[in-house]
Amino acid sequence: MNKEPLNPITQQDIDDYARDGVVCLRQMFDAEWIAKMQEAARAVESDPEAYGQTGPSHGAMISVAHLWRKPGPFRDFVFNSPAGEIVGRVIGADNVQMFHDHLFRKPPLSPSIMQWHADHLWPFTGTMIPNLWVALSPVNKENGQIEFVAGYHKFCIETGSRFGPAGDGTFRFPDFQAERDNPGFPFRFVTWDLEPGDAVLFHVDIPHYSKGNDSDTLARTGLAMRMIGDDSYWCPREGLTPVPGVDVLAQPEGVHPAPSENLPLIWHRPDSEPRAFTPSRQEAA
Numbered sequence: 001m002n003k004e005p006l007n008p009i010t011q012q013d014i015d016d017y018a019r020d021g022v023v024c025l026r027q028m029f030d031a032e033w034i035a036k037m038q039e040a041a042r043a044v045e046s047d048p049e050a051y052g053q054t055g056p057s058h059g060a061m062i063s064v065a066h067l068w069r070k071p072g073p074f075r076d077f078v079f080n081s082p083a084g085e086i087v088g089r090v091i092g093a094d095n096v097q098m099f100h101d102h103l104f105r106k107p108p109l110s111p112s113i114m115q116w117h118a119d120h121l122w123p124f125t126g127t128m129i130p131n132l133w134v135a136l137s138p139v140n141k142e143n144g145q146i147e148f149v150a151g152y153h154k155f156c157i158e159t160g161s162r163f164g165p166a167g168d169g170t171f172r173f174p175d176f177q178a179e180r181d182n183p184g185f186p187f188r189f190v191t192w193d194l195e196p197g198d199a200v201l202f203h204v205d206i207p208h209y210s211k212g213n214d215s216d217t218l219a220r221t222g223l224a225m226r227m228i229g230d231d232s233y234w235c236p237r238e239g240l241t242p243v244p245g246v247d248v249l250a251q252p253e254g255v256h257p258a259p260s261e262n263l264p265l266i267w268h269r270p271d272s273e274p275r276a277f278t279p280s281r282q283e284a285a
């Protein structure tokens, strides 16, 4: 099972992510990893509660989180696969910490739609709070591929627009379904067909959506892995999704979370390489 990305992370990947806030990374995990994780996903499907916590979207699709917290394949994947390195190299972090995973499996003919949203609900601010969504099945237009609004993260960062408790409570997304037909809409909708072992990496501020599975034979399965890099800071506000084992409200606002059992360091840029991250905040001085 590969410990380093199966294919190198390129400057193009880094530039695409910086520009669009989302990038498709082809064949990052080898067949052995994929077979192990496909088997693990089937086990979760047969007994979700034994493996993690079901999410609000659990029902017509399998939606189970916190799988990496128990010993087993999901934890092995976090610590022994190249997931952390992939994330760190693309987003330009020197340190990557894990905090959340979530299995999303849409069985054949699942009507489950994931409405447009961004993953602002974590108790962190900053720019390095990405989601690495690893395809464990073929993913295509028919079975519920994820669509993204490329570049929207820049609008959010430049205007300080975060909805929900992390924001000022007034920000709302436009109706992205309607904007699809608006030739004047300044952002691109992007999506990719994926094969098992491909992954899509996206920024916390990137809106995304997936329709139901219209295939009567092909399930669509992906493992979302949420991590933080150096440029992420505690946001101790009521209403944000907790990190299990952490009293979020007791954390110091604006300080980078120290590595811990609940937020373990899973990748550190080798000391032989130049640092990629330049702290710009006062706390770093």
Ligand SMILES: O=C(O)CCC(=O)C(=O)O
Pocket (backbone or CB within 6 Å): 102, 104, 114, 119, 131, 133, 146, 208, 209, 210, 222, 224
């Ligand atoms: O798998 C999906 O369709 C949705 C995934 C998602 O919303 C997420 O990973 O944040």
